[in-house]
Amino acid sequence: MDAATTTTPAVLILLGPPGAGKGTQARKLEQEFGLVQLSTGDMLRAAVAAGTEAGKQAKSVMEAGQLVSDEIVIAILRERMDGPDCRRGVILDGFPRTTVQAEALDAMLAESGQSVSAAISLEVEDEAMIERISGRFTCATCGEGYHDSFKPTRVPGVCDKCGGTEMIRRADDNAETVASRLAAYHEQTEPLIRYYGDRGLLKSVDAMQGIEAVTRDLDAIVRDLAR
DSSP states (O other), X not given: OOTTTOSSOEEEEEEOOTTSSHHHHHHHHHHHHOOEEEEHHHHHHHHHHHTOHHHHHHHHHHHTTOOOOHHHHHHHHHHHHTSGGGSSEEEEESOOOSHHHHHHHXXXXXXXXXXXXXXXXXXXXXXXXXXXXXXXXEETTTOOEEEXXXXXXXXXXXXXXXXXXXXXOOTTOSHHHHHHHHHHHHHHHHHHHHHHHHTTOEEEEETTSOHHHHHHHHHHHHHHHHO
């Protein structure tokens, strides 16, 4: 996907439960197509740090101990998507989470003649995901992610990327907590899946495949959208 093949920036929504590989696949899409992954949390922190108008509103709300409203999140997203690095398109991770947010996103995009290109659901099997997530660990030095079974370090206890020897595991990466998070994800996302399905925008990818197979499926979807 380049400037010659698309007239408006792509807007992809990446759906999937914790551990489905959204972060890994988003990075690959960034590298392959020049898209920018936008995470709600990262955007909020950046807007507050930059002191943008929406960032100031978010800071005031957070300092009062309240949740940032959908309106503020949309305003921050609008500011971020105006950035020159987003000219080829974006991958939204973590937003929208509800149909109300999806409708607000549609309205915001329509203001600039844009629309959601596709909502891509990374489909998983819950039991396998519990095993996948509970085996994760990360290099404390550089943040590179690993897994006991699927992506061990080449040398036990030594990061392949930076050579660090301190590895960390999230306290909530245990079977019981993961099962609870998966159940909450399915309950929360089902209406959103239906929302985009009804609009013909939903694409599904089997995320239980190997990483490269998932990447190929996602690449095919994005290339098809660019035609």
